[in-house]
Amino acid sequence: MFGSLMLFESVNYGVFLCLDCLFRSSDMLFKYQGFEWVTLLPGIGLELVFLVMGLSAIAVIFGAYYRLSMLVCTLCLAYLFLLDQALYLNHYYLALIFCAIMIFMPANVLWSFDAKRAPAIASNTVPAWTRFWLVVQLEIVLIYAGLVKLNLDWLNLEPMRLWMNNRSQDAHPFFQMLTQDAGIAIASYSVILLHLVGAPLLLWRRTRLWVFFIYCFFHLTNATVFNIGIFPWMTIAATLVLFDPNWPRQLYAWWQVKRGSRLSDTAVQKKLDFGSEPATTMGWRLSSVVVIAFMCTWLLAQIVLPLRHFSIPGDVAWNEAGHQFSWRMKLRDKRGTASFYVVHNNQAPVVVKPREHLTANQVRKMVCKPDLIWQFAQFLEAQYRNGPADNVKVYVDVNCSLNTREPVPLINRLIDLAAIDRNEPVQNWVLPNNKTLPKKFLPI
Numbered sequence: 001m002f003g004s005l006m007l008f009e010s011v012n013y014g015v016f017l018c019l020d021c022l023f024r025s026s027d028m029l030f031k032y033q034g035f036e037w038v039t040l041l042p043g044i045g046l047e048l049v050f051l052v053m054g055l056s057a058i059a060v061i062f063g064a065y066y067r068l069s070m071l072v073c074t075l076c077l078a079y080l081f082l083l084d085q086a087l088y089l090n091h092y093y094l095a096l097i098f099c100a101i102m103i104f105m106p107a108n109v110l111w112s113f114d115a116k117r118a119p120a121i122a123s124n125t126v127p128a129w130t131r132f133w134l135v136v137q138l139e140i141v142l143i144y145a146g147l148v149k150l151n152l153d154w155l156n157l158e159p160m161r162l163w164m165n166n167r168s169q170d171a172h173p174f175f176q177m178l179t180q181d182a183g184i185a186i187a188s189y190s191v192i193l194l195h196l197v198g199a200p201l202l203l204w205r206r207t208r209l210w211v212f213f214i215y216c217f218f219h220l221t222n223a224t225v226f227n228i229g230i231f232p233w234m235t236i237a238a239t240l241v242l243f244d245p246n247w248p249r250q251l252y253a254w255w256q257v258k259r260g261s262r263l264s265d266t267a268v269q270k271k272l273d274f275g276s277e278p279a280t281t282m283g284w285r286l287s288s289v290v291v292i293a294f295m296c297t298w299l300l301a302q303i304v305l306p307l308r309h310f311s312i313p314g315d316v317a318w319n320e321a322g323h324q325f326s327w328r329m330k331l332r333d334k335r336g337t338a339s340f341y342v343v344h345n346n347q348a349p350v351v352v353k354p355r356e357h358l359t360a361n362q363v364r365k366m367v368c369k370p371d372l373i374w375q376f377a378q379f380l381e382a383q384y385r386n387g388p389a390d391n392v393k394v395y396v397d398v399n400c401s402l403n404t405r406e407p408v409p410l411i412n413r414l415i416d417l418a419a420i421d422r423n424e425p426v427q428n429w430v431l432p433n434n435k436t437l438p439k440k441f442l443p444i
Helices: 002-016 018-025 044-061 066-083 090-102 113-118 130-148 160-164 173-179 180-202 205-225 230-243 245-256 266-272 282-311 360-366 370-384
Strands: 334-344 351-352 393-400
Touching: 002 066, 002 230, 018 044, 018 266, 044 066, 066 090, 090 230, 113 173, 113 230, 130 180, 130 230, 130 282, 160 180, 173 180, 173 393, 180 205, 205 230, 334 370, 360 370, 370 393
Parallel strands: none
Antiparallel strands: 334 351, 334 393
8 A cells, every 4th residue: 555655656746747847947945954965856867766766666566676665765755855845744754754664664575576486585474563663653643643733723723714714615515514613613623532532542452443434534534625645545554554463364354254255264364375484583583673773763753853842932833943743734824925135245135036036836835934934045145145255145024924813024134044054043033923813712
């Protein structure tokens, strides 16, 4: 299933979407800190990356040279992910996480080309830590997706009210209720319960199937109402890992009974198996210790990383410091305008409109995100600097609205962004937002 989703992304982006519009029509691409060296490949290099990613995804589907194929798929996705920070989406990040984890998974020991090609690796079992890694990673994502919604804006139905009210005219009759405050309130609070209560219940065998069906309904609704790519389908597929490890065999046996088959349990097992268990060696045990130590470090980082914004003063939804990689999904709607002013050698300021250098999507993503604004200011400083003796200053006048609040200045317009270091604390140059929501659902 995961390989199929990666193949879909490869074809969808590499064939049906305009790569020139996404990457080549801009004068700059926004970079994640520490990955400024990731640059756009010349010529048809980008198309070749999608081609290689698609071919590796096909190999993953069939379990052909699995680990190499999974590694290649991960590297291709990582390159595309790091290419432009303005294109950050949580489901791309989740897909990259799953790709990296699955490099270590023995996903090719059963029902695969590799198991047919090399019977020595065929096995009906895998080490328990492999399933544990995927299960804990998924639980972290689901629980954080609920915890982050325990904030005043979400509890007061924003930005869901804004989005759903805008869809009231074209919403399907089935979703009309979701465009009214009562329906929005039920949906908003149910999502919190689903993640904080439902995610742990997925670990309990008695409630797992029913919660899974609820999650399926939730994700299918999201896929219908919002344009969130493969995220719903990837999460549904990942949730299947929480079921009994032999659930495909159970499903096959049930299907044989429904068809009236008289195959014995032994016969069914033989049709599903690829040979006997390989002997466990001390070498495998020693290598497992190293991988398990890496797994524990990985999961600890996944738990700590979403909490980093608590160490940064200010509202994370406003200053964006710590927002990414924290599963803060669908929590804010930010709209604004920005004008940049370049002062070259103390001459009269030159007004620069971002659309002159960026794509419409980049401008929309940048205009209310301080780090992206800072990067564009650095780009303008480099554009106007003719030599080391030049004195170039860049100022920005940006006003943003957060979740229907009244627009207010985001950046201190008196600060020269060209002189600001990327590691400068945001509270030193990003202004606070003291505006309150214009209307509230609850008196809180």
